[in-house]
Amino acid sequence: MNNPPASPKRPGILFILSAPSGAGKTTLRTMLQRTPDFVYSISCTTRQPRPGEEHGKDYFFLQKEDFDRRVQNGDFLEHATVFNNSYGTLRETVLDSLDRGVDVLLDIDIQGAELVRATTHEKIRAAIADVFLMPASMDVLRQRLLKRGTENSEQLAVRLGKAETEMKARDKYRYNIISGTPEDDFQNFRAIMLAERQLSRRLLSD
Ligand code: 5GP
Numbered sequence: 001m002n003n004p005p006a007s008p009k010r011p012g013i014l015f016i017l018s019a020p021s022g023a024g025k026t027t028l029r030t031m032l033q034r035t036p037d038f039v040y041s042i043s044c045t046t047r048q049p050r051p052g053e054e055h056g057k058d059y060f061f062l063q064k065e066d067f068d069r070r071v072q073n074g075d076f077l078e079h080a081t082v083f084n085n086s087y088g089t090l091r092e093t094v095l096d097s098l099d100r101g102v103d104v105l106l107d108i109d110i111q112g113a114e115l116v117r118a119t120t121h122e123k124i125r126a127a128i129a130d131v132f133l134m135p136a137s138m139d140v141l142r143q144r145l146l147k148r149g150t151e152n153s154e155q156l157a158v159r160l161g162k163a164e165t166e167m168k169a170r171d172k173y174r175y176n177i178i179s180g181t182p183e184d185d186f187q188n189f190r191a192i193m194l195a196e197r198q199l200s201r202r203l204l205s206d
Helices: 025-032 064-073 091-099 110-117 122-127 138-148 153-167 182-197
Strands: 014-018 076-082 085-090 104-107 128-134 175-178
Touching: 014 025, 014 110, 014 182, 025 104, 025 182, 064 076, 064 085, 076 091, 076 110, 085 091, 085 110, 091 104, 091 122, 104 110, 110 128, 122 128, 128 182, 138 153, 175 182
Parallel strands: 014 104, 014 128, 128 175
Antiparallel strands: 076 085
């Protein structure tokens, strides 16, 4: 984990990024992670690591029993099942950063975002700045998934069906970015970060 600067003037902001699969979210997140002024929240998951993925960097890869134990302990700010695997955001890591005035980025699905918005934890709710990255059209999404070539035709149909449902959640997010080039998406997300950091209501009183 990097060591981003803390703001003494405001609590950290909880940036949430969601998108249908194939909309360009991983590319955007990877570009954002090169700017060291926030921490990326590493989720826990029960899915198997993909080639090149590292425990403690991309995810904390857990056995189902470990994951369930953490659910029982109340360790997660939110957790959800996505494509038959469990995913969860560790509450303490997020709270600790926000309290220190460090911004946090969550890459979570629409169910997770909904659960974070519904939190009764006032400090967390006030910190949220949620962003939905959407494909220009379903056709563009289909083309992108086909080009990626990681899904067979059955999986492709599942992902496209899920994407249509996910698109319906876009108006629950404060921001919608219509995906363009990777650089466009990056610049648009950075603009949101800059604006959120200047919100008058975020400034702590002296
Ligand atoms: P992948 O397995 O491709 O890395 O991620 C699949 C989906 O799970 C993505 O939409 C990603 O945003 C979502 N995801 C990753 N971590 C979490 C998490 O901690 N909570 C929730 N709700 N979704 C997550």
